Amino acid sequence: MADLDDLREGADFSKEPVRNQTFHIKGSDNLDWGMKDRLSRIFRPSTGKTVMLAFDHGFIMGPTSGLERIDLSITPLIKYADCLMGARGMIRSSIPADSNKAICLRSDAGTSILTELNYNVLIDIQDAIRLNASAIAIMASVGDAATEAITMANICRAVDAGQKAGIPVMGVTAVGKDMARDARYFSLASRMCAENGANIVKTYYCDGFEKVTSSCPVPIVIAGGKKLPELDALELCYKAINDGASGVDMGRNVFQSEAPAAMIQAVSAVVHENLTSSVAFEMFNDLKAK
Numbered sequence: 001m002a003d004l005d006d007l008r009e010g011a012d013f014s015k016e017p018v019r020n021q022t023f024h025i026k027g028s029d030n031l032d033w034g035m036k037d038r039l040s041r042i043f044r045p046s047t048g049k050t051v052m053l054a055f056d057h058g059f060i061m062g063p064t065s066g067l068e069r070i071d072l073s074i075t076p077l078i079k080y081a082d083c084l085m086g087a088r089g090m091i092r093s094s095i096p097a098d099s100n101k102a103i104c105l106r107s108d109a110g111t112s113i114l115t116e117l118n119y120n121v122l123i124d125i126q127d128a129i130r131l132n133a134s135a136i137a138i139m140a141s142v143g144d145a146a147t148e149a150i151t152m153a154n155i156c157r158a159v160d161a162g163q164k165a166g167i168p169v170m171g172v173t174a175v176g177k178d179m180a181r182d183a184r185y186f187s188l189a190s191r192m193c194a195e196n197g198a199n200i201v202k203t204y205y206c207d208g209f210e211k212v213t214s215s216c217p218v219p220i221v222i223a224g225g226k227k228l229p230e231l232d233a234l235e236l237c238y239k240a241i242n243d244g245a246s247g248v249d250m251g252r253n254v255f256q257s258e259a260p261a262a263m264i265q266a267v268s269a270v271v272h273e274n275l276t277s278s279v280a281f282e283m284f285n286d287l288k289a290k
C-alpha cells in the first residue's frame with residue numbers, strides 16, 4: 001500500500017527513445033505473434049501511427065449529429081481510416097464486411113447520458129473473435145469514486161480474455177465531471193490502464209502532454225472531443241503527435257465537419273506525414289472545394 005502522505009509526483013521522464021524496442025509499436029516487443037499482427041493492422045508499419053475513426057458515440061448518446069445514418073455518413077470515410085471504432089450493433093448492421101479495415105470493437109456497455117455513466121459490463125470476447133476485431137475498447141473512469149473499481153476490473157477482465165484470444169485491449173480514459181483535465185490526471189489514468197495490461201490507451205490532449213505519453217509504456221491515441229473549427233482540430237492533432245501520441249481516435253471532429261472526407265484526409269496527413277496544421281488546413285480546403 002502506498003504511503004498516501006508521501007505521494008511524490010514523478011518528474012524525470014527523459015526524451016530518450018524507449019530502450020529494447022525493435023517492433024514498430026511501443027511496448028509491444030514481447031507480445032505474441034497474433035497480438036502483433038492485430039496491432040499492425042491498426043498502427044501502420046510504415047509510420048507506426050494510426051488514424052482510428054470513432055463512431056461508437058451512439059452507445060451512450062443515441063443518434064447524435066453526424067451519426068444519424070452510419071451507413072451514409074461513415075461508410076464513405078472508411079477508405080481513409082486505418083481502423084474503425086464502433087459498437088457491435090453498428091458494425092454488424094451498417095459497416096460493409098468487405099471493408100477490410102481493422103476493427104476496434106467497443107466492448108463494454110451500460111448506462112446512457114440520461115443516468116450515471118460508466119456502470120458498464122463487458123461484452124463476451126467471443127463476439128470480438130466472431131467480428132475479427134483487431135482490438136477491444138474498454139472504458140476506465142479513474143477518479144470517479146462510484147465507478148473507478150468497476151471499470152478497472154473491466155479492464156483487467158478484458159485483458160485476461162484478450163490474452164487468451166490474442167486480442168489487444170485499448171483502455172479508454174473517461175473523464176469524470178470533477179476531474180481536472182491536466183497532465184497529472186491523464187498520466188495517472190493512462191498509466192493505470194497500461195499497468196493493468198492495456199496495449200493501447202486512448203486519452204485526451206492537454207498542456208504538458210509529453211508527460212502523459214512518456215510515462216505510458218504503450219501507444220497513446222487521442223480522442224478529438226467536442227467539435228472544433230477544422231484548423232483548431234488539426235492543430236490539436238499536430239501538437240499531440242509532436243508530443244508523442246501514436247495517432248488519433250477521432251469522431252466528432254471528422255463526422256461533424258462540414259466536409260468529413262476532406263477532414264479525415266487532412267488528419268491522416270498530420271498523423272502519418274507530420275504536416276503542420278496550416279498546411280493540412282490548406283489541404284482540407286482544397287479537398288473540400290473539389
Ligand code: 5RP
Pocket residue numbers: 054055056057085172223224225226249250251252253
Ligand atoms: C466515447 C469514446 C469516443 O469514441 C471518443 O470520445 C472519440 O470521439 P470524439 O473524437 O468525438 O471525442 O470513446 O467513450
